[in-house]
Amino acid sequence: MKGLMTVFYKELADHFTSWRGIILFITVLLVSVFATLGPSGAIENLRQQLATPVQYGVGRFAFLYLFTTSGEDMPSFIWFITRFLVPIVGIVLGLDAINSEKNSGTMSRLLAQPIYRDAVINGKFLAGVVTIAIMLTTAILIVSAIGLAVLGVAPGSEEIARLLLFWGISILYGAFWLGLAMLFSVYFRPVAASAVSSLGIWMFFSFFMSMAAVSTANILAPLSQTPTTAELLSNYGIQITASRISPIMLFGEAATILLAPGARTAGEMLQLLTASGALWMPGPLSLGQSLLTIWPHLATIGGITAALFAISYIRFMREEIRST
Amino acid sequence: MSKLTEQLVVETVDLTKNYDKTTVVDKLNLRIEEGDIFGFLGPNGAGKTTTILMLLGLTEPTSGTAHIYGYNSTREPLKVKRITGYVPEKVGFYEDLTASYNLAYTARLNGLPEDLVTKRVNESLGTVGLSHVAEQQVGEFSRGMKQRLAIADILIKMPKVAILDEPTSGIDPEGIVQMLDLIADIAKEIKMTVIMCSHQLYQVQRICNRVGILVNGKLVVEGLLDQLGREALGGGRLRIEVKLTEITSKLIDCIKRISGIVSVERSGDLLLITCLEDLRPKIAKAIIDANGLLVEMKIQRYALEDIYRKYFREA
Numbered sequence: 001m002k003g004l005m006t007v008f009y010k011e012l013a014d015h016f017t018s019w020r021g022i023i024l025f026i027t028v029l030l031v032s033v034f035a036t037l038g039p040s041g042a043i044e045n046l047r048q049q050l051a052t053p054v055q056y057g058v059g060r061f062a063f064l065y066l067f068t069t070s071g072e073d074m075p076s077f078i079w080f081i082t083r084f085l086v087p088i089v090g091i092v093l094g095l096d097a098i099n100s101e102k103n104s105g106t107m108s109r110l111l112a113q114p115i116y117r118d119a120v121i122n123g124k125f126l127a128g129v130v131t132i133a134i135m136l137t138t139a140i141l142i143v144s145a146i147g148l149a150v151l152g153v154a155p156g157s158e159e160i161a162r163l164l165l166f167w168g169i170s171i172l173y174g175a176f177w178l179g180l181a182m183l184f185s186v187y188f189r190p191v192a193a194s195a196v197s198s199l200g201i202w203m204f205f206s207f208f209m210s211m212a213a214v215s216t217a218n219i220l221a222p223l224s225q226t227p228t229t230a231e232l233l234s235n236y237g238i239q240i241t242a243s244r245i246s247p248i249m250l251f252g253e254a255a256t257i258l259l260a261p262g263a264r265t266a267g268e269m270l271q272l273l274t275a276s277g278a279l280w281m282p283g284p285l286s287l288g289q290s291l292l293t294i295w296p297h298l299a300t301i302g303g304i305t306a307a308l309f310a311i312s313y314i315r316f317m318r319e320e321i322r323s324t
Numbered sequence: 325m326s327k328l329t330e331q332l333v334v335e336t337v338d339l340t341k342n343y344d345k346t347t348v349v350d351k352l353n354l355r356i357e358e359g360d361i362f363g364f365l366g367p368n369g370a371g372k373t374t375t376i377l378m379l380l381g382l383t384e385p386t387s388g389t390a391h392i393y394g395y396n397s398t399r400e401p402l403k404v405k406r407i408t409g410y411v412p413e414k415v416g417f418y419e420d421l422t423a424s425y426n427l428a429y430t431a432r433l434n435g436l437p438e439d440l441v442t443k444r445v446n447e448s449l450g451t452v453g454l455s456h457v458a459e460q461q462v463g464e465f466s467r468g469m470k471q472r473l474a475i476a477d478i479l480i481k482m483p484k485v486a487i488l489d490e491p492t493s494g495i496d497p498e499g500i501v502q503m504l505d506l507i508a509d510i511a512k513e514i515k516m517t518v519i520m521c522s523h524q525l526y527q528v529q530r531i532c533n534r535v536g537i538l539v540n541g542k543l544v545v546e547g548l549l550d551q552l553g554r555e556a557l558g559g560g561r562l563r564i565e566v567k568l569t570e571i572t573s574k575l576i577d578c579i580k581r582i583s584g585i586v587s588v589e590r591s592g593d594l595l596l597i598t599c600l601e602d603l604r605p606k607i608a609k610a611i612i613d614a615n616g617l618l619v620e621m622k623i624q625r626y627a628l629e630d631i632y633r634k635y636f637r638e639a
Contacts, residue, residue, distance in 0.1 A: 105414045109415060
């Protein structure tokens with residue numbers, strides 16, 4: 001336990017004092033500020049929506065809409081978090097966690113100390129998760145502060161609860177990307193290989209998965225010239241199912257449902273991201289119902305994360321560490 | 325002192341390691357006693373590093389056991405690592421952190437209380453002569469400095485045993501001598517048993533009292549350096565070279581009469597004497613008694629290289 005805490009503190013200190021950590025922090029700050037305050041950021045859009053609250057169902061959860069509203073040319077805060085910020089932070093923190101220590105010869109020295117071997121991998125993982133948590137806290141607080149200062153809307157108790165839950169699942173989501181990056185850093189000796197592998201997976205899910213989902217749906221349930229409602233529904237259903245292979249989609253849906261209580265089913269996420277509330281339901285879901293809807297998503301992300309970490313853990317524990 | 329009362333520092337029993345059917349270490353029985361500076365020799369790929377990894381519990385033996393101070397390396401690796409300092413062959417430090425930070429990390433991993441950390445770090449850096457660069461980043465260090473830092477790193481835990489894998493690789497000749505003397509001094513001062521892996525023979529000869537030669541995973545020979553040398557050079561005999569101004573047969577007879585002399589040969593103006601022990605004083609006296617004029621007398625020093633070559637060829 002003492003070994004774990006020693007590794008944890010050292011890694012945490014590294015994350016916060018290294019150039020890598022500082023650049024990540026600057027990125028988080030810039031994204032948070034630009035997504036909300038940017039020339040056509042959320043604030044601008046939200047001002048107009050607040051003027052006509054009934055139409056968009058914004059009224060009760062005005063504060064939360066700060067996080068989900070996109071501007072004219074600027075995607076919303078949760079878009080950044082889902083697609084870009086959390087994956088990048090997770091990957092960058094974990095991509096050389098194990099192999100760089102092997103390459104620099106510090107791993108042999110580390111493992112010659114009287115600590116259990118898993119203290120190394122656990123401590124590194126924990127330090128990464130805590131760093132992600134701190135960065136997310138910063139980001140959410142910045143957006144909240146801007147909302148309070150510029151819009152003058154204060155959050156209600158349910159909004160705070162939803163934000164806290166969102167914070168929690170974002171950390172879980174970050175842990176997924178961290179776990180993925182660490183898995184490759186256990187398996188691949190060159191840092192370039194582990195970096196390219198995890199970034200490649202991120203790029204695939206981020207940019208190509210939606211296209212892959214659309215083509216899968218079109219092959220399995222082709223649409224006629226004038227599609228019937230049944231055709232549309234089955235095509236759309238396959239599209240959603242296929243895209244849920246991607247953890248980005250899973251988290252995106254879960255986050256949207258938490259922060260936009262107007263969303264009724266997970267599938268509406270797609271409209272949410274594209275048509276900005278065209279299919280908005282007037283009556284928002286209660287917090288309990290929202291949680292019920294996203295529970296499968298969270299279980300899946302949590303399960304994948306645990307599996308990724310378990311594979312890295314077992315491999316690392318059984319591995320023979322040589323200094324050359 | 326009987327062998328039974330002496331604590332065995334390292335003991336392996338039929339230690340074996342296979343990698344995909346190739347045997348890297350083959351039924352190794354190694355015994356190292358307290359206070360030894362043990363030179364672990366062998367060509368590249370002989371299985372030295374694998375043996376060390378098994379001693380430290382960093383890799384599991386296929387069969388057999390390894391013990392350090394009675395602790396089973398496979399089952400009680402933490403106890404072994406608490407008393408064993410290990411300098412791996414390509415030792416590395418966190419290059420963007422300072423020397424003292426690197427050592428403090430080691431100290432904390434060893435569970436040293438916080439008030440002892442700084443003290444121990446400063447002492448260790450002082451011992452290896454790196455106090456003046458304590459707050460410099462290790463990335464700025466030369467290879468030799470890093471090797472000395474590695475020694476300081478194991479001193480942090482005040483080990484009873486130090487296992488050094490090629491501690492002098494990549495250092496300039498002068499640095500090597502300093503490094504070896506440093507290791508020998510420390511070993512004497514804190515009564516640390518040292519196991520030094522190397523294929524550079526004269527280095528081993530400089531500080532080691534015992535050597536073991538590992539070839540193809542087998543310990544082909546092991547013992548005190550003096551003994552091995554004599555065995556390598558003609559069955560435990562010594563050779564003495566005597567240079568005289570004039571060699572007479574009377575003189576040769578006088579020398580032959582000394583007990584312990586095996587043979588006396590003449591080669592030019594030299595006499596080559598083979599004897600069972602170091603008889604130089606008696607030979608000198610015999611020559612003077614026979615009115616010979618002694619110019620020079622040399623005892624032929626065996627070199628570790630002779631030992632090494634002999635056993636290496638046999639294996």
